[in-house]
Amino acid sequence: MLPPFVEPAADSVDGFVWIDAARTVGLPQVLADPLRPAGALLRQHLDALDQMLITVMGELGVLLGGSAGALDPAQSDRLDRLEAAIDRLVGEYRAGLLTVGVVADVRGGQICGTATIIGHRIRVVRGRVPSAPLSGQVDEPGLGVVAGLAEMSDPVAGAPWSGRRWIVRTQDGRRLPATLGMLLGDSSGVDRKATLDAHREALKDITGVAGDDPRAAGALEHLLLDWLMAHREDQTSIAVEIAKGRIDDAAMIVDAATTAGSLRTLATGH
Secondary structure, three states: OOOOEEEEOOOHHHOEEEEEOOEEEOHHHHHOOOOOOHHHHHHHHHHHHHHHHHHHHHHHHHHHOOOOOOOOHHHHHHHHHHHHHHHHHHHHHHHHHHHHOOOOOHHHHHHHHHHHHHHHHHHHHHOOOOOOOOOOOOOOOOOOOOOEEEEEOOOEOOEHHHOOOEEEEEOOOOEEEOOHHHHHHOOOOOOHHHHHHHHHHHHHHHHHHHOOOHHHHHHHHHHHHHHHHOOEOOOOOOOEOOOOOOHHHHHHHHHHHHHHHHHHHHHHOO
């Protein structure tokens, strides 16, 4: 009998499936046999996901960049299927980890993080990005340098799913929207460690309280994407980096990405 193997779909946007004993299965089912080499199979799943992302970016990069104009029905369909495949395959990776009782490694966090950025770009192009925390409740920034203090907002009382976001509280009392990348790269006097720790805490909090409440989707996607965009190789890349020794960041990314995907599935019903 052949060992389980990955079979790519006919169209790259549909990803791949696992074949075991001539049956289509998911990664958790493949790993259910304790005699199988879990580490090698998890790496194989990541390799296939990574290759899929490379392929679809080559095919759909112009569409995902938003410079191709209005989408025709076939293009829209392919993007929608790609979004579904990303959510499925990232979710299978985390379910596989749970099956064998291990945590995500750095490469898993990087690949799932990059997949998340691509999924977000699909939602941008398709016009269905969920609302961020404090949407419509922060002030519009003007031109020039702003003096103020950065802080992570608090969740709305009684609505932990509402999430949190970075804001800059100015000396004249305004609350301006901020990003993690802006604080780390374009601001002076920022305590880098404290800022990263505050973002980790907020992202883990919303991942933990989201449960099966689709209302948390916007807060979770905002904080996760904010982290990922601040941890790219460079400003023109979607390749996510994880600091040396921060294996917990890999698990944080995979957990948040999987939870966000589950919320989207609940919201759409498929």
